[in-house]
Amino acid sequence: MNHSDPDERWLGAIVHGAFFLLLGSSFARFLTRDQGGARTGWVVALFAFFCVLYVLGHLVAPPPRPGLPPTRRHLVWLGSVTAVWVVLLVLAPSATWCVMPLLFAGLHALPPRIAVPAAAVLTALVVVSEIRVADGPLNPNMVVAPPAVAAVATAVLVHLQRQGARQRVLIEDLVRTRHELAATERRAGVLAERQRLSAEIHDTLAQGLSSQRMLLQAAELVWDSDRDAARDHVRAAAEITSHSLAEARRFVHDLAPADLAERSLAEALGALARRESGPGLTVEFRLEGDPGPLPERVAAALLRIAQGALANVREHAAATRAALTLTWLDDQVSLDVADNGRGFERTEARGSGSSTRGHGLPAMRIRARQAGGGLIVESTPGEGTVVSVAVPLAVPLVVKETAL
Numbered sequence: 001m002n003h004s005d006p007d008e009r010w011l012g013a014i015v016h017g018a019f020f021l022l023l024g025s026s027f028a029r030f031l032t033r034d035q036g037g038a039r040t041g042w043v044v045a046l047f048a049f050f051c052v053l054y055v056l057g058h059l060v061a062p063p064p065r066p067g068l069p070p071t072r073r074h075l076v077w078l079g080s081v082t083a084v085w086v087v088l089l090v091l092a093p094s095a096t097w098c099v100m101p102l103l104f105a106g107l108h109a110l111p112p113r114i115a116v117p118a119a120a121v122l123t124a125l126v127v128v129s130e131i132r133v134a135d136g137p138l139n140p141n142m143v144v145a146p147p148a149v150a151a152v153a154t155a156v157l158v159h160l161q162r163q164g165a166r167q168r169v170l171i172e173d174l175v176r177t178r179h180e181l182a183a184t185e186r187r188a189g190v191l192a193e194r195q196r197l198s199a200e201i202h203d204t205l206a207q208g209l210s211s212q213r214m215l216l217q218a219a220e221l222v223w224d225s226d227r228d229a230a231r232d233h234v235r236a237a238a239e240i241t242s243h244s245l246a247e248a249r250r251f252v253h254d255l256a257p258a259d260l261a262e263r264s265l266a267e268a269l270g271a272l273a274r275r276e277s278g279p280g281l282t283v284e285f286r287l288e289g290d291p292g293p294l295p296e297r298v299a300a301a302l303l304r305i306a307q308g309a310l311a312n313v314r315e316h317a318a319a320t321r322a323a324l325t326l327t328w329l330d331d332q333v334s335l336d337v338a339d340n341g342r343g344f345e346r347t348e349a350r351g352s353g354s355s356t357r358g359h360g361l362p363a364m365r366i367r368a369r370q371a372g373g374g375l376i377v378e379s380t381p382g383e384g385t386v387v388s389v390a391v392p393l394a395v396p397l398v399v400k401e402t403a404l
Contacts, residue, residue, distance in 0.1 A: 016058070022098050023051055029094040043092045050084050050098075057081060070110065078102075078110075086125065093129045103153065112158050123150040208244035212237045265299040266291050266326055269306055269335075273324050276310045282321050283310065289328030298391050301371035302326075302335050305364045309337035309387045312360045317341025317385060332373075334390040343379040364389070 027047050057077035064070045070078075082102055088095045099122050110118065123146050130142040219233035260268050266287050273285035306324055313322050319341030327334045361377060364387065368375040373391030 018100065019054060019098065019102075020051075022100065023047070023054075023095075026092070026094045026096070026098055030092045033094070039091055043088070046084065046088050046091065047095070050081070050088055050095075053077075053081050053084060082122070089125060089129050093132060096126050096129045099126055100153075103150065112161065116154060116158070119150055119154050123147050126150075205244050205247055208240050208247070211240050212244075215240070260296070260299055260303060264291060265294060265302060268299075268303050269324050269326055272303070272306055272310070276314070276322075281314060281319060284321075284323045286323060286325045287328075288325065291326075291328055292393075294333065294393075298333070298371045301367040302333070302389065302391070305367050305375070305387070305389050306335060306337060308360050308364050308367075312387075313337070313339045313341060313385075317343075319384065332390050332392045334388065337387040338384065339386075340384045343381045343383050343385050345379075345381060 030043065030047070057074075057080075061071065061073040061077040063074055085095065085098060085102060088098075103119055103122055126146045127143055130146065131138065215233045215237040219230040219237070222233075223230045263271065266285075270285045273283040276283045310322065310324075313319050317339050319339035322337065322339040325336040325338070327336070365375045368389045368391070371391050373389055375387065375389045377385065377387050379385035
């Protein structure tokens, strides 16, 4: 059984409890009705061995996870415990109904083409044992009831097994399709941005550089014969250089988050919270303290970290509520992104880009360091996650802007 699934753990606990209950009642019936003769000691020892073998099997040879074939160790245990039960059944018919948990274990681990015949054989042994110990006229229920119960159990378990296999295939297809769609959207966005930038550069910087080259070449040609004309060409080239520099700075500015173009960081985070709120997830924004001036690069880093954290919440956390909290203190500004999702182990928070959680957390740490601050992730499985970043207001930025 898949021990990471709460439903599987619950079902396993019930099956184990049923086995020990049936084993205890069978042993009590043997002591009160069937004991006697030289075989009593052997039967008691066989009951104890049967119980120990069942427990050890689930510790050292657990059943496979749904969708995976059984291991050789589990198959050996299943055959051994079934053989012991058959011997016990011959010596003590009281152990008849201990077969039900074994029946479930076989159906759960084996493919239907093997599990169904095995269930039929075990059921036939139960019927033979019931008839062997019957007193007086034959009760039809002894012949009809075990096959009927086994048929219902077999049909239900095989149906659930096949339905689980179909669901796993559908989930795998859905996850693969989602990843392919996300990759396609990213590629389309990258190509569209490249096309936009290439058109902008061609129409402004490239044209400006071409004009400068022509003017400087013209100045060189007339430098000795007409100094005034050459100086005019150089001045015109200098004016084009100033304009191109302004265009280059505009490109750099345009690459900053668009939400910060006409908004403060607090307003941009509030708009982000409203955009991310939707069916299944409510995002709240809280502002604590009095907002003050903030370098553009720090504001952009905090906004990008909030966007990345909320993307992780929506994709990984299965949360219903999240909160963005921007806190202004005298010496630092901090941002907290908290959710009530499933959380994860602390080791996952330290994962590299190769982790299953992708590049989100490493990218957020890089942005925090570039802004002169640090990022902390606190998470506990089942209790949600908190991503916190704090940037000192008096510390200069780690990454220096290149003068254009």
